[in-house]
Amino acid sequence: MPLSTDQLADVSEARAATASTLRPTVPALEALLHQPLPVLDHGFVRVVDYMGDDNAVVQAARVSYGRGTRKVSEDAGLIRYLMRHRHSTPFEMCEIKYHVKLPIFVARQWIRHRMASINEYSARYSILDREFYIPEPGQLAAQSTSNRQGRGAVLQGDDAEAVLRLLREDAARCHDHYALMLGEEGGGADGGYGxxxxxxxxxxxxxxxxxxxxxxxxxxxxxxxxxxxxxxxxYEIRVYAEAMLRTVRAWVPTACAAFEEYRLGAFTFSASMLAVLRRQLAGEVVEQKESGLSRREWDEMHRALGRA
Amino acid sequence: MPLSTDQLADVSEARAATASTLRPTVPALEALLHQPLPVLDHGFVRVVDYMGDDNAVVQAARVSYGRGTRKVSEDAGLIRYLMRHRHSTPFEMCEIKYHVKLPIFVARQWIRHRMASINEYSARYSILDREFYIPEPGQLAAQSTSNRQGRGAVLQGDDAEAVLRLLREDAARCHDHYALMLGEEGGGADGGYGxxxxxxxxxxxxxxxxxxxxxxxxxxxxxxxxxxxxxxxxYEIRVYAEAMLRTVRAWVPTACAAFEEYRLGAFTFSASMLAVLRRQLAGEVVEQKESGLSRREWDEMHRALGRA
Amino acid sequence: MPLSTDQLADVSEARAATASTLRPTVPALEALLHQPLPVLDHGFVRVVDYMGDDNAVVQAARVSYGRGTRKVSEDAGLIRYLMRHRHSTPFEMCEIKYHVKLPIFVARQWIRHRMASINEYSARYSILDREFYIPEPGQLAAQSTSNRQGRGAVLQGDDAEAVLRLLREDAARCHDHYALMLGEEGGGADGGYGxxxxxxxxxxxxxxxxxxxxxxxxxxxxxxxxxxxxxxxxYEIRVYAEAMLRTVRAWVPTACAAFEEYRLGAFTFSASMLAVLRRQLAGEVVEQKESGLSRREWDEMHRALGRA
Amino acid sequence: MPLSTDQLADVSEARAATASTLRPTVPALEALLHQPLPVLDHGFVRVVDYMGDDNAVVQAARVSYGRGTRKVSEDAGLIRYLMRHRHSTPFEMCEIKYHVKLPIFVARQWIRHRMASINEYSARYSILDREFYIPEPGQLAAQSTSNRQGRGAVLQGDDAEAVLRLLREDAARCHDHYALMLGEEGGGADGGYGxxxxxxxxxxxxxxxxxxxxxxxxxxxxxxxxxxxxxxxxYEIRVYAEAMLRTVRAWVPTACAAFEEYRLGAFTFSASMLAVLRRQLAGEVVEQKESGLSRREWDEMHRALGRA
Structure with missing residues (x-):
């Protein structure tokens, strides 16, 4: 169970406390509010607060474009336009706050995103629980041979078991020794070292x-x-992103659909790729060698076109 | 009247739309929500949305400090501690959004604060109203003779009147010509130039x-x-800050009181000032000349001590 | 002449002061250093300092990827890879500082870019020169009828002249009155109002x-x-960007070429555009109406493909 | 030896490559450039590039204050003024780049400072060396009993030895197993698991x-x-800061002295502390209980005054 007893009590309390507000409110996100969405073996993501909705994006864009624009475009059309042309400031008008439980090596990737506010549990002040991430057997992948940062085939049988045992035993032993070093009674061994x-x-x-x-x-x-x-x-950070995407869909469905259309599902063609495309559309057969594209670019482009 | 008819309709509509929420809610700020607070002759500040409250600061600080701290300090004490020691991240957990109407020269100062999100009315897309800031006679100050950025005595009589006339006429004429240049019927003069x-x-x-x-x-x-x-x-930006301070007091009264105690009402003594203070507290009479402080520092320090 | 006499003396002085350094140095940018590139009628851009070069991007990327990568890719290939996949942090390792003179309405657009450091001439402390931007006749465009933020045909004959006269006279009169209001002798009129x-x-x-x-x-x-x-x-900000692009080409030629290939010359196809492309490449004739694209998207896509 | 053979070769190469530049150059920092300053048992800090100097701060402040200020204040006086009044933007005009080797738990504290650019060695791409931080015996402190985040007395004798053994053995075993899991020959045990x-x-x-x-x-x-x-x-991050402070002193001696005077050596008195000070300076004996200060504030204030 990912949440501690105290935290579960906090969730219940928060979900019981209905208030009346004049702020924009999103029922579909209220339904998820405070509830933990499980991620990995002990982690979770939960929305603890939010501000704004699809309409806040429109409202901000309209103050920029001023009176008279109201009838020109439908709201959804405006949001799609803003997303397509990477107008970022109207999307800054919505804010969301998550409570996340995650392995430290995932936290180290995550924190590279600087434009966010963070308060992390501090192991200078408090003691970390005895909880470690141990991959599912299906995620225990070998190093990819083609990609320096990727995963290859899944480890099998004894090899998989051996690796899992190492991960489990090392994490457990290190935490046991951590607890021993911290032990407040002193005198070493059972009493700890303080x-x-x-x-x-x-x-x-x-x-x-x-x-x-x-x-x-x-x-x-x-x-x-x-x-x-x-x-x-x-994979271990992607599953957090997937859980968050669900919350974004509930929160700002129009902006989220535009994001899937113009960012997630999109592909950027470089100047040279556009030149190749033009020739192909004119019926010409183009070879990679004389295309001006590297092998890798060629493959990326044709994968995007479903012709890999 | 600072708000346009359209905007007043928006305010009424927003204040009529009560919703139920599981988010932290602050009744004292809800009472102010959407309402314009008048500033200068045509300006205003109004809160259009917010997220979090005093307790959100505490909650964020407590995730950092972990379980067990709950009983250690009272909430107000914790907020005061955070403010005193400039722990900034827990205060980042609260967010507020304002709609502001302000003269362009004030906007140019304001925008120097980069850690904020802005959507400004765009004069590329839309036409600016014929509204200018003209100072109250009591604000029509002469250049300070002692301070390159300050104000001195207030202009009087004919001088004041002459200056106000120049400001009014130039702003009006420039806007009239702006409208003329924009005029969509073309052909110049009354028809405009398009x-x-x-x-x-x-x-x-x-x-x-x-x-x-x-x-x-x-x-x-x-x-x-x-x-x-x-x-x-x-002065012209300070009055906006004062209106906003009122909203902060309504929103997060404990954090705001700590801010007034530890920031607004505080004074920082440099290493050399501390050395002077120590000698003074020991009963010594210290002269500026041998204090290690410049005349200006000496004055700033003694003003802070009410002994200027 | 855009630079003041004092500033020209500073340029000469700076260009005379050669020093020896162990830092990465770019001769092609040193040749431009401190020299003003004229922009608009009284403006300029000049590079006053820089840090890093193409190789600093490579060096930063290689610390991320670690030993062993040195031989894998050529430097230029690595920079192109980073640009294509929007790896931003290695490009953050180079820094440049400009001195810019520009009209206030251009400065108001420019300052929207928050991730930069700025020190602006302050009219609270100092007096602004009597210099205004007056467009070239060829830039005196009518409002576009198809695009709310664009320019249409160029004004001609008497209309153009009338507009230029208004711009010139209003700017001059406002500055004259500004000088009069500031006048330090007081007593109004010639003496000023202080x-x-x-x-x-x-x-x-x-x-x-x-x-x-x-x-x-x-x-x-x-x-x-x-x-x-x-x-x-x-146009009035684009010409500044063009002058800066010249300095970037001199400074980091490989990164700049990659930028032109993968950003300036590129086009992003949305999910629906990719679907249309696939059908077109398969030889199908697709109509806008049943394409899933709006008229505007359809046009943008086909313009990028040179088939508008 | 903290630097690898490759890195040492890079340092030698960099220190051999003198170039001529028109940029501001600081001989005292050039003398340190590229050289590693050892920190902890295997760490280091080294400056790899910089931009600007004390004069760049002055130059930026003077563009803000405009012509005529040149004679008003001496450069050092201006820098001190800027530091005292927390004018931050002129100090943003200088930039520095470090190469740092540090334990991961220190890196996790460090990265909380978001206004910086980072490229970290990636363990997704590359293999981390078998190097761990093991505290000096003199740093092996017990948990403070008075301060939840502090250190108390140093562990002694067998206790100290036992703790060091645990730290050494666990780090070594975990790295051995890491290497084993990575082993590319496969088949488990000596061959590794890939x-x-x-x-x-x-x-x-x-x-x-x-x-x-x-x-x-x-x-x-x-x-x-x-x-x-x-x-x-x-302690483990403070020693990095101390090494960096040495480089700042070499780089911008005037700004660094002002920093030590107005920030490091300074103390901020809250509104209530100022009220107590005023009474004390008037000769009154003030007791903590009726001072309006908490015990903790009282102590902090009197420690700053050397009267704890």
């Missing part, structure tokens, strides 16, 4: 779970999702 | 009003207020 | 020139250029 | 060393240093 928390934590493995509050505006959240939903993103 | 909006706008004076949506988190809002509530800030 | 600078400035028109130091990293500079070199950008 | 790098890394402990390029402007660097040189900062 080591400072800020030092003892260095003995933990990178699959130990941490948690944080993470708050971002819709523009920066979509940038995060575009990168982390990509097929090249590491 | 000039592109993005060009015609360059004829407007800097006291013309513009408007924008401005969204920031509480930490960055307080940074903005600390600078713009300062006695050295220009 | 009004505070921070107030008098509000009488200036938006085509008055200001100046600033503007510093950004290469990643954010390229984002700025991508937006401001676009054919939809206003 | 696990994907992005997965295997999760078995490493938080004291494993990583490295990155870190680039920031002077304003943000000083913010980093102010926080991390503080006596409450964790």
């Amino acid at each position: 080591l400072a928390r800020e030092l003892a934590r260095m003995n933990l493995t990178l699959n130990t779970y941490t948690q944080w509050y993470w708050k971002a505006d819709l523009h920066n959240l979509l940038n995060f999702l575009a990168l982390r939903l990509d097929s090249h993103a590491q | 000039l592109a909006r993005e060009l015609a706008r360059m004829n407007l004076t800097l006291n013309t009003y513009t408007q924008w949506y401005w969204k920031a988190d509480l930490h960055n809002l307080l940074n903005f207020l600390a600078l713009r509530l300062d006695s050295h800030a220009q | 009004l505070a600078r921070e107030l008098a400035r509000m009488n200036l028109t938006l085509n008055t020139y200001t100046q600033w130091y503007w510093k950004a990293d290469l990643h954010n500079l390229l984002n700025f250029l991508a937006l401001r070199l676009d054919s939809h950008a206003q | 696990l994907a790098r992005e997965l295997a890394r999760m078995n490493l402990t938080l004291n494993t060393y990583t490295q990155w390029y870190w680039k920031a402007d002077l304003h943000n660097l000083l913010n980093f240093l102010a926080l991390r040189l503080d006596s409450h900062a964790q």
Whole structure:
């Protein structure tokens, strides 16, 4: 169970406390509010607050374009236009806050996104729980031979078991020793050594779970999702992005659909790719060698066109 | 009347639309929500949305400090501690969005604060109203003789009247010519010249009003207020900051009180000032000349101590 | 002459002061260093400092990818790869600082780019020169009838002359009155009124020139250029971007070529556009009506394919 | 030896390559350039590039204040004024880039500073070396009993030895198993399991060393240093800040002295503290209980006054 007893009590309390507001409110997101969506073996994502909705994007764009635009375009059309032309500021007008529990090595990737606010559980002040991420057997992949950052075939049988045993035993032993070093009774062994928390934590493995509050505006959240939903993103962060995408769909369905159409499902053709395309559309047969594209670009382009 | 008829209709509509929410809600801010607070002769500030409350600051700080801290400190004490030690991230967990109408020369100061999201009315797309800021006679100050950026005595009689006439006539004439250049019937004179909006706008004076949506988190809002509530800030932006301070008091009263105690009412003593203080507290009479402080620092320090 | 006598002396002095350094140095940019590139009638852009070069991008990417990658890809190939896949952090490792003189209405667009450092000439402290932007006759365009933010045909004959006269006279009169209000001898009329600078400035028109130091990293500079070199950008800011593009070509030729290939010359096809493309490449004749694309998207797509 | 053979060759090469430049150059920093300053047992900090100097701060401030200010204040006086009044933008005009090797748990604190550019060694692509931070015996502190984030007395004798043994053995075993999981020959045991790098890394402990390029402007660097040189900062990051402070002193000696005077050596008195000070300076004996200050504030204030 990913949430602690205290946290579950907080969720119940929060979900019981209905208030009346004059702010824009999204019933579909209210239905999800505070509830943890499970991710990996002990992690979760849950929305704890939000501000704005699809209409807040429209409202902000319209203050830019001024009076008279109201009738010109439908709201959905305007949102699609803004997304297509990468007008980012209207999407900054919506804000969302998540509570996330995640392995430390995932947190280290995630925090590279700087345009967000974070409060992380601090192991200088507090003691980390004995919880580690151990991959599902189906995720225990070999190093890809073609891609330096990718995964290849799934490990099988004894090999898989051996790896899982190493991961489990090392994480558990390191945490046991962490607890021992921290032990407040002193005198070593069972009593512990009373080591400072800020030092003892260095003995933990990178699959130990941490948690944080993470708050971002819709523009920066979509940038995060575009990168982390990509097929090249590491599986362990992609599953967080997928859970968040569900919350975005509930929150701002029109902006989310535009995001899927113009970002997730899109492909950018370089100047040279456009030149190749023009020749192909004119009926010419173009070879990679004389296309001006590298082998890799050629493949990426034709994969996007379903002709790989 | 600062709001247009359309905008007043929007306010009424927004204030009529009550919804039920599971989010933290602040009744004192709800009472102000959407309502314009008048600033200067045609400007206003109004809160159009918000997220979080005093408790959101506490909640974020507590995830950092972990379980067990709950009983250690009272909430107000924790917020005061965070403010005193400039822990900024918990204050980033609250967000607020304003709709502001302000003269362009004020907007140019305001936008220097980069950690905010802005959608401004665009004079490339739309036509700016014929509204200019003309100072109250009591604000028509002479250049300070002691301070290159300050104001001195208030202009009187004919001088004041002459200056006000220049400001009024120039702004009006420039806007009339702007309208003439834009005129869509063409053929010049009454019919106008049909000039592109993005060009015609360059004829407007800097006291013309513009408007924008401005969204920031509480930490960055307080940074903005600390600078713009300062006695050295220009009066015309300080009055906006004062109106916003009222909304912050309604929204997060504990954080706002801590801000007034530890930032607005505080004074930072340099290393050399501390050395002087120590000698003074020991009963020594210290002269500026041998204090290690410049005349200016000496005065700033003693003003803070009420001994100027 | 866009630079003041003082500034020209600074340029000469700076260009005479050769030093020896262990830092990466780019001779082609050193040749341009400190020299103003004229823009519009009184403006300029000049590079006053820089840090890093093409190789700094490679070096940063290689620390990410670690040992062993050195032989895998050629430097240029790596830079192209990073640009194609929007890896932004290696491009952040290069930094450049410009001194720019520009009309205030252009400065208001420019400052929307928040990821940069700016120090602007302050009219609270100092007096702005009597210099205004007046468009070339060939730039005096009518409002576009098809595009709310665009320009149409160029004004001709008497109309053009009338508009230019209005712009010139209003800017000049406003500045004369500004000088009069500031006049330090007091007593009105010739002696001036001694009004505070921070107030008098509000009488200036938006085509008055200001100046600033503007510093950004290469990643954010390229984002700025991508937006401001676009054919939809206003001419008056586009010419600044064009002058800056010349400096980028001298500074980081490989990164700049990749930028032109993968950003400036590129086009992003949405999911629906890709579906249309696939059908077209398969030889099918697709009509806009049943394409799933709006008229506008259809046109944008086919313009990119040279088949508008 | 903290640098690898490859890196040492890079340092020699970089230090041999003198170039001529028209940019501001700081001989005292050139003398340090590229050279690693050792930190902790295997870490280092080294400056790899920089832009600007003390004079760049002055130059930026002077464009803000305009002509005529040149004689008003001496350069050092201006820099001190800017620092005292927290004018941040002129300090943003200087930029510096470091190459740093540091334990992962230190990197996790460091990266909380978002206003910087980072390229970190990626364990998705490459294999981390078998190097861990093991504290000096003198740093092996017990948890403070008075401060939840602090250190108390140093562990002694058998206890210290036991803790060091645990840290050493766990880090070594985890890295051995990491190498085993990665082993490319497959088949388990000596041959390894061929696990994907992005997965295997999760078995490493938080004291494993990583490295990155870190680039920031002077304003943000000083913010980093102010926080991390503080006596409450964790020792393991403070020593990095101390090494960096040495480089800042060489680079911008005037700005650095002002920083030490107005930030490092300064203390901020709250409104209530100022009220107490005023009474004390008037000769009154004030008791904590009726001072309006908490015990903690009282102590902090009197420690700053050397009267704790």
